[in-house]
Amino acid sequence: MAFAGMQARIADLFQSSASLCYVVLPAASIFLFDTWIPLHFAVAVLYIVVVVLATLWFKRVGILRTAALCAALTCLSFIITHGPNPDSSAAARTLISLGAIAITTKLALLNIATRERLIAVGKEKDNLARFFPQSIVEQIATNDVALSTTRYDPAAVLFVDMIGFTKFCSAMQPQDVIAMFRELLCTLSDSVFEHHGTVDKFTGDGLIAVFGLPVSNDLSATNAVRCALTMQARLQAWNDARAASGQEAVAVAIGIHYGDVVLGDVGCESRLELTVLGDTVNVASRVENHCREAKASILITDAVVRRMQREGSEGTVCRFTDRGFHTIRGHSEALRLFAFPRDAAPSTN
CATH class of the missing domain: 3.30.70.1230 (Nucleotide cyclase, GGDEF domain)
Incomplete structure (x- = not known):
């Protein structure tokens, strides 16, 4: 029951239960891979794939929550793996991963803004087409x-x-x-x-x-x-x-x-x-x-x-x-x- 309740709360954070498959599970897999494999390279950079996947399913809030989850898992993996005295290379890899997550999130939000703008322009053109001929609609749409x-x-x-x-x-x-x-x-x-x-x-x-x-x-x-x-x-x-x-x-x-x-x-x-x-x-x-x-x-x-x-x-x-x-x-x-x-x-x- 407790697990089911926690699962429901996580799903609410990401707007639908489908996020458990498309966001949480890939993020958890990357976390486990990054934390317990003996290899030392920036595995956490793979979290950017999770952020990209989030753009296919969520709006701004869902993407921001996905990015926050990925950043939190990156930091948690760093603490578990390296403890209180990490070496400089490990800290650098973590910072690179966090930066990659931040940049990907910014680009994802810009992509959503552009997509919404195109949808709004399309709706505006459809509305204008009720009152204006198509040639005038195009001129209005490109008019400063x-x-x-x-x-x-x-x-x-x-x-x-x-x-x-x-x-x-x-x-x-x-x-x-x-x-x-x-x-x-x-x-x-x-x-x-x-x-x-x-x-x-x-x-x-x-x-x-x-x-x-x-x-x-x-x-x-x-x-x-x-x-x-x-x-x-x-x-x-x-x-x-x-x-x-x-x-x-x-x-x-x-x-x-x-x-x-x-x-x-x-x-x-x-x-x-x-x-x-x-x-x-x-x-x-x-x-x-x-x-x-x-x-x-x-x-x-x-x-x-x-x-x-x-x-x-x-x-x-x-x-x-x-x-x-x-x-x-x-x-x-x-x-x-x-x-x-x-x-x-x-x-x-």
């Missing part, structure tokens, strides 16, 4: 400037929301609503990523996308508008498939505005969210909401058109109809809007 650094830069902001959300969902089962929205949001976000945009946030029945931040792009307005056209084209194809199975068609409205935005972290310390703020974001939201009144599937502002012209995208601009000036809710000044009609074919060419 923190992603959360507050900045004030021009960008194109795209709002897309489902039309008739409440009525549409009232006749569906909850699980069918969630399944439908997952498929819809996946289609929308894929279109954003393909056009070098970032998903600022999902809004339940739509999303907010930004083009030109956090990595600048010379075609930010063009990419935003082409993304909107791609969204509507894919939505049409998706609705054709839904109609074949007797499901109701889904319609979305898209509004785009171009201008300066603030990019930064908002929220409390326990839950920060990187987002864009400012009048450009508010206007894009109002423009999207105005699509219903204007009977347009996509509405873009004059600022977007002027930016696209500077980007050399007159061909895309020509696909939109000038609707003149409109006063939109929540905005004092009239905005010149350009529309893509609901009944137009939204090809991406």
